[in-house]
Amino acid sequence: MDRKLKEKIKKAAKGDLDAFQYICKRYEKKVFTFVYHLLGSHEAAEEVTQDTFLSVYWNLKNLKNIEKFEPWLFKIARNYVYQYSRKDYSKKEDFFEDGNGAKNGDVDMDYTPEEHLIKGEIGDEIKKAINSLDLKYREVFTLAVVEGYSYKEIAEMLGRSIQSVKTDIHRARVKLRKSLEKYLNEGKDEV
């Protein structure tokens, strides 16, 4: 962790709003992405990310080890995700976007023709496959594959053993593979 961030965390813990804004700007995309991939909805991700940062502001003074800020932040986000999914559990069908791609279009990226093909033809299937995973699989998979955390960091963050994190990431891959089989097996025999 760099010195500037440490300083800002210390100041924000004392209520400095400018320092807090710096922290928010630095982490908003990371947290939003994590939450979005777990909940599958922009609206839910926005609400949960806002709650996360509010909680960070009010509780930062209780963080004992500044070095652990990032895992602490993701732990808060994760707790809100679980709370949110429990709250909306009975409406789960409506809760996830329907996979028709409307919301995917919100992601601002330039696509090569190949990427366009993936996004258009397979993107919806991938989204459905991800959303069909249990939250505990989606969580470890997103942290490892999207956020790039090591198994050890994820284990610390979630209070789990490295072995159980490893197992769940592998299971997530196996389940996704089954869901996406028809796309993945194309050309398999040509290898």
Place this chain on the structure above:
Amino acid sequence: MKCKEFRDLISEFLDGEMVISIRDEFLIHLLSCEECKKEFSVYLKENIMLRKFLQDVDPPSGMLLSVINMITKGKINKEE
């Protein structure tokens, strides 16, 4: 290394988590077993596909402003 063990380790390899002591054995098996090579290529393809799809998502503009407003309001309410 047996095929079952190899397949259980694919995820670790793709995430860059494989310990060096197993890596050589893993790679030797990959080069020598045609079935596992096919299996590996499927997971590799899956990984590429998912990494492309699961990219960073831009948060809505004004999201943070709402947070700051809520904090400021909260502070005012507390002071009152």
